[in-house]
Amino acid sequence: xxxxxxxxxxxxxRKMRSNExxxxxxxxxxxxxxxxxxxxxxxxxxxxxxxxxxxECQPGDxxxxxxxxxxxxx
Amino acid sequence: xxxxxxxxxxSRFSILFRWMAIATPLLTLLYWVFFNHLPEGxxxxxxxxTATIVWQTATLAFLISLLPGSVAIAGLxxxxxLFRLYEKAIYFTHENVRLFRRLGILLMLxxxxxxxxxxxxSVVMTINNSAGERMVVASFDYSDLAILLIGxxxxxxxxxxxxxxxxxxxxxxxx
Numbered sequence: 001x002x003x004x005x006x007x008x009x010x011x012x013x014r015k016m017r018s019n020e021x022x023x024x025x026x027x028x029x030x031x032x033x034x035x036x037x038x039x040x041x042x043x044x045x046x047x048x049x050x051x052x053x054x055x056e057c058q059p060g061d062x063x064x065x066x067x068x069x070x071x072x073x074x
Numbered sequence: 075x076x077x078x079x080x081x082x083x084x085s086r087f088s089i090l091f092r093w094m095a096i097a098t099p100l101l102t103l104l105y106w107v108f109f110n111h112l113p114e115g116x117x118x119x120x121x122x123x124t125a126t127i128v129w130q131t132a133t134l135a136f137l138i139s140l141l142p143g144s145v146a147i148a149g150l151x152x153x154x155x156l157f158r159l160y161e162k163a164i165y166f167t168h169e170n171v172r173l174f175r176r177l178g179i180l181l182m183l184x185x186x187x188x189x190x191x192x193x194x195x196s197v198v199m200t201i202n203n204s205a206g207e208r209m210v211v212a213s214f215d216y217s218d219l220a221i222l223l224i225g226x227x228x229x230x231x232x233x234x235x236x237x238x239x240x241x242x243x244x245x246x247x248x249x
Contacts, residue, residue, distance in 0.1 A: 027249060031249045032249070035249045039247060040247055040248070040249045042244070042248040042249070043248070043249050044248065044249065047249050
């Protein structure tokens with residue numbers, strides 16, 4: 001999949017642990033792990049909303065598209 | 075609550091089918107061992123009149139009975155495994171689909187095995203008769219056709235369950 005999830009980066013910036021975020025947004029740690037490791041096939045808008053609310057960020061800070069032709073961020 | 079009902083009833087079915095799988099070969103063996111002593115009113119399985127049979131015939135008949143018998147046992151064991159999965163609230167996995175498909179195939183195989191059983195049994199049971207009284211019987215009736223159709227339907231349902239599996243997998247990976 002070409003969508004990259006940069007959740008680890010945002011968690012590090014906000015100095016928050018995965019289990020803490022999972023608890024705050026009301027999903028299991030396993031589900032958050034599925035998201036972090038890129039195994040998720042879909043994300044609910046409600047989950048994305050909750051993540052952005054608690055990490056005080058934009059969806060674009062967490063989700064990145066890297067197609068075959070897309071240039072990598074520097 | 076419905077989930078708990080499924081699990082509870084599935085547990086009972088799993089036990090029932092397991093015991094049926096054990097009982098089937100035993101009852102078949104007992105039938106042929108005591109064929110000559112069957113109580114009055116208990117109709118023999120053979121469609122032709124037989125008085126008593128020698129032990130060699132009974133042994134051959136028992137072995138031939140294992141043709142449909144083994145298909146039946148395989149079917150009962152498949153049902154045992156399937157309901158054990160339902161007992162654990164596992165409904166749409168590769169294993170569920172595989173067992174369902176297997177059930178459909180076994181139903182169709184049963185018809186073939188039963189046809190062979192009838193034919194071979196007729197030969198074995200009448201081979202010692204005098205000339206003109208030996209028979210070869212082949213039987214295929216509406217009930218066999220119905221079982222074939224049911225087998226085909228079960229296989230089709232397994233394809234639908236495969237779609238269900240994909241949906242569940244999708245759901246499991248939706249955060």
